[in-house]
Amino acid sequence: MEGCFSVLRRWTPLTMLPLILKEKLLAMSMFSLGLGAVGVAIAGIFLANTDFCLTDAEQATLEYLENADLRTIGDEEKMFKARTLWAKSGAVVMAVRRPG
Template identity: 50%
Template sequence: MWGSLFAGEAEVWTLWMDPSFFTMGMWSIGAGALGAAALALLLANTDIFLSKSQKATLDYLEDIELKTLDTKPRIFKAKELWEKNGAVIMAVRRPGCFLCREEAAELSSLKPKLDELGVPLYAVVKEKIKTEVKDFQPYFKGEVFLDEKKMFYGPQRRKMMFMGFVRLGVWSNFFRARSGGFSGNLEGEGFILGGVFVVGAGKQGILLEHREKEFGDKVNPVSVLEAARKIKPQTLVSEKK
């Protein structure tokens, strides 16, 4: 009995000392790690783990407090922006981000047509640091306001953390913006996702709500213009009455 037991231990020891056995074990561990990494990468590129957005209501947006960026700031309710003529509003994720600057420039390209419709173009930022807003304005042709409570980024505030840097869509957006000549910096908070709203005049409601699902997920400008054309200015409504 003892002889067979020692013989079995000797066989196991011999197997462990065999270089080919060690190599096979390491290969198996490596293959398992690669498989886990591939699965993680695959899951990161689906929408399973993305923050779920909650649609805003007009009542929610109307009550948001904004601040002007003048030397003597004025605090006002957001409904002032669209009360008479509606508005297109960009909730900027980070003014220094080259992806946000790209979207700002694209929205600004619509301004001549928005002006014809009488629809103003605005942006809100969640913080004012250094010269970030000033440096953003060459890309954005509308007025910019401060949303200190980050309400335009709600009702359910969404974030994309470092998972964004393994998403193929984000890298595609990076290359698109870079090839378009856009550059930026890393100043400020950039994980809370932004969006674009087209709001009708008075109580007409929200005609378009685009929520950024990942870094660089910009709104379709054609959709923005189509929504803006549906706005019925309050002046026209009152004239018909």
């Protein structure tokens, strides 16, 4: 008879309390991790799509543009400075290939 009561004594509300707290702690931990992951994802998307952390572009000076080497497109390739084209026609059109 003592065996039956010992089983009942083991599952009293006071002995169940640590199990309930462990479940609540686990749920709270999972919620915190999930919330942190969502926050990191939002921050990553924000930083990837904005120029918040990039440096500002530097404006090219007229001297730098005058000394730029231009190449013709076509069968025979010629190279000349941009200032010669500016002196002849008054306009310079440049196509710039970005590195990378």
